[in-house]
Amino acid sequence: DQQVKQNSPSLSVQEGRISILNCDYTNSMFDYFLWYKKYPAEGPTFLISISSIKDKNEDGRFTVFLNKSAKHLSLHIVPSQPGDSAVYFCAADSGTYKYIFGTGTRLKVLA
Amino acid sequence: NAGVTQTPKFQVLKTGQSMTLQCAQDMNHEYMSWYRQDPGMGLRLIHYSVGAGITDQGEVPNGYNVSRSTTEDFPLRLLSAAPSQTSVYFCASSPTGEAQHFGDGTRLSIL
Numbered sequence: 778d779q780q781v782k783q784n785s786p787s788l789s790v791q792e793g794r795i796s797i798l799n800c801d802y803t804n805s806m807f808d809y810f811l812w813y814k815k816y817p818a819e820g821p822t823f824l825i826s827i828s829s830i831k832d833k834n835e836d837g838r839f840t841v842f843l844n845k846s847a848k849h850l851s852l853h854i855v856p857s858q859p860g861d862s863a864v865y866f867c868a869a870d871s872g873t874y875k876y877i878f879g880t881g882t883r884l885k886v887l888a
Numbered sequence: 889n890a891g892v893t894q895t896p897k898f899q900v901l902k903t904g905q906s907m908t909l910q911c912a913q914d915m916n917h918e919y920m921s922w923y924r925q926d927p928g929m930g931l932r933l934i935h936y937s938v939g940a941g942i943t944d945q946g947e948v949p950n951g952y953n954v955s956r957s958t959t960e961d962f963p964l965r966l967l968s969a970a971p972s973q974t975s976v977y978f979c980a981s982s983p984t985g986e987a988q989h990f991g992d993g994t995r996l997s998i999l
Contacts (some may be wrong), residue, residue, distance in 0.1 A: 781930070811987060820892070820978050820990030821931070866930055874919065874938060874985045875946055878930030 780804045781869050783879035791887050796854040798882050800867035803848065807869040807877075812841060812852045815864045815881070824865075825852070857886045890914050894979050894991035901969045901998045909964040909994050911979030919985040920962040921946070922954065924975040925993075931978060937962055938985065969998045 782801045790796045800810075808829040813821035827834040827841045827850065834841050840853045854861055864881045895910045913920065921936035923946075933946030937956040951973060953965040962981075966973060976995050980988035 783930075809986070813990075818992070820980070820992050821988075822990070823987040826987060868931075874921075874936055874944075875933055876921075876931075876988075877947070878923075878932070880928065880930045 778803070779880075780807075781867060781877045781879040783865075783867060783882050785882050786880075787883040787885070789885045789887060790857045792859055793856045796852075796857045796861065796884055796886070798852040798854075798865050798867075798884065800850045800852075800879055801848060802850075802869050802877075804869070804871065804877075805848070806871035808872060809870045810841070810843060810850050811868045811870075811876075812839075813866045813868065814861075815866065821866060854884075857884075859886050859888050862886045892979055892981050892989050892991035894977075894994050896994060897992070898995050899997070901966075901996065903969060903971060903998060905969050907966055907969065909966075909977055909979075909996070911962045911964065911991060912960050913962075913981040913989070914960065915981060915983075915989065916959060917981035917983050917989070918959065919982040919988070920956065921980045921982075921988065922952070922962070922964045923978045923980065924948065924973075925978060926975050934964065934977075971998050974998045 811826040812824040815821040868876045868878045918939045922934040923931040935954040937943045980990045982988040
């Protein structure tokens with residue numbers, strides 16, 4: 778049973794436009810969520826996080842939104858740049874340090 | 889700072905062989921973890937540690953052993969390699985168990 782789901786395997790966006798990556802979860806005990814970016818042949822890099830006491834967190838071009846009632850979070854990248862082309866993973870934790878990752882969404886930003 | 893260093897980067901083993909994947913971090917992080925990433929799947933937690941002398945199982949611990957005798961090192965041992973353990977292995981560390989710094993991975997093939 779997949780507790781964290783990224784239902785879009787890939788996404789293409791024009792440079793300068795908004796990229797929206799989605800993540801759904803099933804475990805209502807999850808209270809901390811993170812987004813990582815991964816380039817080929819490299820390890821994931823932390824992007825942004827949000828705890829369940831918030832519904833939004835911003836860091837520069839990156840904003841994460843959390844809808845607890847829908848068990849849904851999304852990552853917005855504005856404006857998108859070619860260097861943002863990577864695989865994006867969401868991850869969730871319920872305070873146990875046992876992170877559950879989604880399967881990833883491959884973002885391609887077209888110049 | 890080197891960050892999180894994983895060795896080796898590539899390894900080929902025969903079924904039944906044992907080996908140790910090395911992971912070292914120079915950031916004095918208390919939390920360290922091991923993940924595996926298989927095609928089409930997200931990262932899955934194998935084992936983690938919240939400090940020297942303390943380890944715990946993650947989502948997929950069978951066939952793997954860990955120990956944490958120092959803050960810096962967190963080796964992962966494959967006891968008797970099986971083809972199902974062919975994967976890319978990532979080690980990560982974090983000051984408090986939240987946003988993690990990942991190594992660049994070890995690509996392991998078991999024949």
